[in-house]
Amino acid sequence: MAGKRTRATIKDVARRAGVSPTTVSHAFSGNGTVAPGTADRVREAARELGYRPDTVARGLRSSRLGVLGLVVRPLDPQDTAFLEGVDYFLRFAGSAALAAVERGYGLMLVPDPTRADAPAVGLACDGFLITEPVENDPLITMLTRECVPFLGVGRDPARPASPDYLDLGTRRIVTDVLDHLAEAGGSRVAAVLGTDRNEWNLDAETAYLAWVRARGQEPLAVRRAEVAGEAGGREAGEELFGLASPPDAVYCQTGRHAAGVLAAARAKGLAVPGDVRIACGSDSDSEQTRLSVPPITSVDLRPVRLARVAVEVLVDRVEGIEQSPAPGPAEYELMVRGSTRG
Amino acid sequence: MAGKRTRATIKDVARRAGVSPTTVSHAFSGNGTVAPGTADRVREAARELGYRPDTVARGLRSSRLGVLGLVVRPLDPQDTAFLEGVDYFLRFAGSAALAAVERGYGLMLVPDPTRADAPAVGLACDGFLITEPVENDPLITMLTRECVPFLGVGRDPARPASPDYLDLGTRRIVTDVLDHLAEAGGSRVAAVLGTDRNEWNLDAETAYLAWVRARGQEPLAVRRAEVAGEAGGREAGEELFGLASPPDAVYCQTGRHAAGVLAAARAKGLAVPGDVRIACGSDSDSEQTRLSVPPITSVDLRPVRLARVAVEVLVDRVEGIEQSPAPGPAEYELMVRGSTRG
DNA sequence: CTGAAAGCGCTAACAG
DNA sequence: CTGTTAGCGCTTTCAG
Numbered sequence: 001m002a003g004k005r006t007r008a009t010i011k012d013v014a015r016r017a018g019v020s021p022t023t024v025s026h027a028f029s030g031n032g033t034v035a036p037g038t039a040d041r042v043r044e045a046a047r048e049l050g051y052r053p054d055t056v057a058r059g060l061r062s063s064r065l066g067v068l069g070l071v072v073r074p075l076d077p078q079d080t081a082f083l084e085g086v087d088y089f090l091r092f093a094g095s096a097a098l099a100a101v102e103r104g105y106g107l108m109l110v111p112d113p114t115r116a117d118a119p120a121v122g123l124a125c126d127g128f129l130i131t132e133p134v135e136n137d138p139l140i141t142m143l144t145r146e147c148v149p150f151l152g153v154g155r156d157p158a159r160p161a162s163p164d165y166l167d168l169g170t171r172r173i174v175t176d177v178l179d180h181l182a183e184a185g186g187s188r189v190a191a192v193l194g195t196d197r198n199e200w201n202l203d204a205e206t207a208y209l210a211w212v213r214a215r216g217q218e219p220l221a222v223r224r225a226e227v228a229g230e231a232g233g234r235e236a237g238e239e240l241f242g243l244a245s246p247p248d249a250v251y252c253q254t255g256r257h258a259a260g261v262l263a264a265a266r267a268k269g270l271a272v273p274g275d276v277r278i279a280c281g282s283d284s285d286s287e288q289t290r291l292s293v294p295p296i297t298s299v300d301l302r303p304v305r306l307a308r309v310a311v312e313v314l315v316d317r318v319e320g321i322e323q324s325p326a327p328g329p330a331e332y333e334l335m336v337r338g339s340t341r342g
Numbered sequence: 343m344a345g346k347r348t349r350a351t352i353k354d355v356a357r358r359a360g361v362s363p364t365t366v367s368h369a370f371s372g373n374g375t376v377a378p379g380t381a382d383r384v385r386e387a388a389r390e391l392g393y394r395p396d397t398v399a400r401g402l403r404s405s406r407l408g409v410l411g412l413v414v415r416p417l418d419p420q421d422t423a424f425l426e427g428v429d430y431f432l433r434f435a436g437s438a439a440l441a442a443v444e445r446g447y448g449l450m451l452v453p454d455p456t457r458a459d460a461p462a463v464g465l466a467c468d469g470f471l472i473t474e475p476v477e478n479d480p481l482i483t484m485l486t487r488e489c490v491p492f493l494g495v496g497r498d499p500a501r502p503a504s505p506d507y508l509d510l511g512t513r514r515i516v517t518d519v520l521d522h523l524a525e526a527g528g529s530r531v532a533a534v535l536g537t538d539r540n541e542w543n544l545d546a547e548t549a550y551l552a553w554v555r556a557r558g559q560e561p562l563a564v565r566r567a568e569v570a571g572e573a574g575g576r577e578a579g580e581e582l583f584g585l586a587s588p589p590d591a592v593y594c595q596t597g598r599h600a601a602g603v604l605a606a607a608r609a610k611g612l613a614v615p616g617d618v619r620i621a622c623g624s625d626s627d628s629e630q631t632r633l634s635v636p637p638i639t640s641v642d643l644r645p646v647r648l649a650r651v652a653v654e655v656l657v658d659r660v661e662g663i664e665q666s667p668a669p670g671p672a673e674y675e676l677m678v679r680g681s682t683r684g
Numbered sequence: 685c686t687g688a689a690a691g692c693g694c695t696a697a698c699a700g
Numbered sequence: 701c702t703g704t705t706a707g708c709g710c711t712t713t714c715a716g
Contacts, residue, residue: 007488009693020703025695032696035701050487055466056401057693060708065398066463067409067450090432097451106463108409108450109439121408121448124397145392146349291633351709362687367711374712377685399709402692 008049017045028053059124068100068314069110069125071139073132073198087255087286088303089131092153095304096129099311105318107311114138127318129153129310133165135197140164149317153310154199166310169329170203173299176334177279178211178251180297184277184340186249190220192236192261194253204253204281220247226254230288233260241268241276249277249340255286258296262339278339294338301332350391359387370395401466410442410656411452411467413481415474415540429597429628430645431473434495437646438471441653447660449653456480469660471495471652475507477539482506491659495652496541508652511671512545515641518676519621520553520593522639526682528591528619532562534578534603536595546595546623562589568596572630575602583610583618591619591682597628600638604681620681636680643674 014021019038026032027042034042045051059065070093093109100107105126113122127149133140133156140159143150152165161167181189191208194201205221212219222239224232233256240247241264252258258280265276272278272294280289280298289296309327356363361380368374369384376384387393401407412435435451442449447468455464469491475482475498482501485492494507503509523531533550536543547563554561564581566574575598582589583606594600600622607618614620614636622631622640631638651669 010695011693021694022696022704023702026702029695033701038701052465054693055463056398056405056407057708058695059398059466060402060693060710061695063398063708065466069448087432090429090435093432093435093451101453106411106450106452108448109435110448111443121397123394124401124407287629287633291629352711353709363710364687364712365685368686371711375685380685396709399692400711402694402709403711405692 007054008046008051010051010053012049013042013046013051016049017042064126064318065124066104067106067108067125068096068311068318069108069113069122069128070096071110071112071128071130073112073130073134073137073196088283088301092131092303092307094307096307096311099308100315103311103315105311105315112139114142127151127314129314132196132198132200133157135202149314151310151314151317153306157197157199157202163326165199166306166313166327167329168199168203168301169332170200171207172329173301173332174204174207174251174281175211177281177297177299178208180334180336181249181251181277181279181340184249184273186247186277188217188220188245188247189249189251190222190240190247191251192233192240192253192257193221193223194257195223195225200282201253208251224257226256229256230260230263233257233262234264235260237261237264238268241265241270248275249279252278252280253282255280255283255288255296255298258298258339259288259292262292262296273338273340273342289337292339297337297340298335299332300335301330306330349396350388350393352393352395354391355384355388355393358391359384406468406660407466408446409448409450409467410438410653410660411450411455411464411470412438413452413454413470413472415454415472415476415479415538430625430643434473434645434649436649438649438653441650442657445653445657447653447657454481456484469493469656471656474538474540474542475499477544491656493652493656493659495648499539499541499544505668507541508648508655508669509671510541510545510643511674512542513549514671515674516546516549516593516623517553519623519639519641520550522676522678523591523593523619523621523682526591526615526619528589530559530562530587530589531591531593532564532582532589533593534575534582534595534599535563535565536599537565537567542624543595550593566599568598571598572602572605575599576606577602579603579606580610583607583612590617591621594620594622595624597622597625597630597638597640600640600681601630601634604634604638615680615682615684631679634681639679639682640677641674642677643672648672 010021010024014024019042023034023038024042027034027039097107110122128143129151130139131153133152133154135158137156140156154168155161155165178189193205208221209219222236224236237260250261252261258278262272262278265272270276278296280296282299282301289298352363352366356366361384365376365380366384369376369381439449452464470485471493472481473495475494475496477500479498482498496510497503497507520531535547550563551561564578566578579602592603594603600620604614604620607614612618620638622638624641624643631640
């Protein structure tokens, strides 16, 4: 079932319809103007031949392929951790794909095109969505140099804010969650933070430090790699609850961390909520937070909506629509659950 | 940040390296032969200019773009149900993307290219993965006609088995689950089936009917659309448990259906397991089955592995590698859980 | 080993 | 309204 090129070309259609290739081109692209009758003949001929314009050839001229690249960080293709963030990521990717389709684009998952082993096609995308750029993201450097449109979902923490990044509003979110923990009765709030160098982590840290200091306390933060997951959270929890004066509330950066902290608290015989309140700054739809016992208060970052907005902005950029108004901070919703609510 | 074409072309590199475009082409593609020294000069010039071969132009000649299309059925882009199968689908899509990358391909989610409103780029893919083809799938018709390689993940139920389809082994799986329900004490097993016309549903029905009749009983099957989800399952459960002689075991086709049936049983005061056993023929990782109370016995279809196999086979086809041995039925594992185990 | 020439399939100017 | 003429950036014979 190999088969050489069987598809009809624009010339075949032109010949059959008794017109020039240009006319066929016009008829299909809707550019120029074609007499209705002629257009019909062209369409008819094309149908008979099973002709469809070749996207690649078209892209060569118009330097627009119709493909958006989605780059997910962290990005090591070896690292199956890629699959760990499934809940949030799938919703994001799925929604982005749909939104892209609605704008006439395909959405391709690509590994970091700056890596040597990246498939060449990665570079062919008309624009890129980069979720959670890392500090001084090399991909952003490259895209900027080559004038390829992109949109960061989250800031590059080392670069100035700009319309090139969607603002996740991390500090505001984290502060809200911390306030909620305090309202729920937490008087000493610890934090379990991640280690990736992205907006989400770096801003969360900043926000936590500021919040704690504003209350005249010393920060009590531990860090665990995102990929350490529930086990990492459990470790962190054991560390925190083993202290001489343990926290009575814990803010966690990921749902998996939170689930681990919860497990550690329960293992230690601590009531949740009661002795300890736990909340998570992300990923409210994850199994870990939603279906744990008790369920863990967390934040719905609206990945479906976020992806849609991101695609809209990116497509506008790709199509050269002038500065689509940079949307404000992403919407979110605090999902208060049993882990902080008597 | 619009910017016209800034990227260096092969000519620029040729000029700078003092050679012809042909030589540059050879140096990069590894085709012809280039003297080591010349190749170095070319590479050097390219580096200085930040040159990278243009994938689109390259694809024009070689008619190989390096992109695999992933078509998910059912496929209505309007229908957010697309997002509902998240657990299984994400794992599948994520894993497929990784496997594709490892073979040097990009993996693009595309809507059914046979639809009128589909983005043209859908057609540009070098090959397609079609998860759960529907009966007489029009996409398969088109791809066959145009000699575009594809691989169905699941058979087209209306076409003869062939190496073009990965065998999901549905009948075997369903039979195993039914056997398990019987072993767990079920003497009258009902089925809640789906409505999509794909291998999964049609073969499940066949297998169920055969299994029941082999035991000298009459089938007791209800159907609910996949998208009806938990509510649909609940309805189905109410219907079944409201019968004069209700079943004492229910096979469900989807995790959501199973969760609904479970809810219906509990609402009716039936013990699960005890009065009723429930098992699900798919999607063991879904929240619905894994984290319900009790958790629901289901089947791990190994989507991560399945996707990897599918990509391997498809890439072999795309690259014209002769008949990579069609892999046998997909592996799976019955995950026995509380819903069938005292 | 290297290069000149001829396109891949399509579209973008311009002319008619 | 339609056709002619040039290519897009790259690869590919096929001569040197």
